[in-house]
Each structure stands twice: as C-alpha cells, then as structure tokens.
Amino acid sequence: MFTPNGIHHVAIICSDYERSKKFYTQVLGMTVAAEHYRQERQSWKLDLSLNGKYVIELFSFPDPPPRVSRPEARGLRHLAFEVGDLSLALRHLQQHQVEAEPVRIDEYTGKRFTFFADPDNLPIEFYEK
Incomplete structure (x- = not known):
C-alpha cells in the first residue's frame, strides 16, 4: 500500500510580495532558503524554512484573483x-x-x-x- 512520507511544503500566492516576505520572515521567524525572480512569469518564488525544514513556497504573480477563505469555504x-x-x-x-x-x-x-x-x-x- 502506498503512503506518502510526509508533507513537503505549502504553496502560498500573495498579493504584495515584500509585505508577505516581511510577515513570514520577521513575524513568523522563517528563514529564506532560496529566492528567485522568474522574468517570464513576472513572479517571485521564495522558499522558506522553519527550524531548518523547508515548509513554504511564497509566490507573487501579477494581479492574482482573491480566494474565498472564510467562513468555512471549501478547500484548504x-x-x-x-x-x-x-x-x-x-x-x-x-x-x-x-x-x-x-x-x-x-x-x-x-x-x-x-x-x-x-x-x-x-x-x-x-x-x-
């Protein structure tokens, strides 16, 4: 029977890259593992670690649509x-x-x-x- 080894990461798309980068690093104390700007997508990709373990990919895209997250919306x-x-x-x-x-x-x-x-x-x- 197949069983995953664990959760590899969570991906988050933000509306303001610098504001979210500051929040996840300064408020939540995550460490930048890698940061890349993808010109063809006009998108940043920030890999964040917590206690030495890779946990979050933070993305920016031009004008991402909002996602319903409350109250009790379907999805994550x-x-x-x-x-x-x-x-x-x-x-x-x-x-x-x-x-x-x-x-x-x-x-x-x-x-x-x-x-x-x-x-x-x-x-x-x-x-x-």
Whole structure:
C-alpha cells in the first residue's frame, strides 16, 4: 500500500510580495532558503524554512484573483504552526501589530489555540503543544 512520507511544503500566492516576505520572515521567524525572480512569469518564488525544514513556497504573480477563505469555504482551511507557549506567541504577534482571535480550547485535546491572518487574510493557527 502506498503512503506518502510526509508533507513537503505549502504553496502560498500573495498579493504584495515584500509585505508577505516581511510577515513570514520577521513575524513568523522563517528563514529564506532560496529566492528567485522568474522574468517570464513576472513572479517571485521564495522558499522558506522553519527550524531548518523547508515548509513554504511564497509566490507573487501579477494581479492574482482573491480566494474565498472564510467562513468555512471549501478547500484548504488554514495553516497551523505548533508553538510551545501560546501566551509568548500572542505577545510576539502583538509586538508586530498582528491581531489574533480570542484563545480557544480544543475540546478533544484540551490544548489552547488561536487564529490570525497573514497580509492576504489567509487564516493561520498557532496551536500550543
């Protein structure tokens, strides 16, 4: 029986490349693994790592159409990051003027989590380990 080895990466198309690059590197602390400008597409491709592991491809394209992401639209629902201390993570978001929803408790695990949005309003979750 075939089973994938794991998730290789998540691809995100942004509306403002520099703004999103700043958000993912400075707010979420990801590291730039590679950055390429593709002239034929008028598109940037930014490979981002988290703790040494490649996780996100950030793309820019001229005038990408908006995608419905809330409420509960069909498709990828959100991107979740595990954090060790949710209170510390929330203070970090506040320092970067990123608003988060009120903290919730997972009814099955008892763990705390919250949602916030990237610069294109894509839903991101911090889930406390």
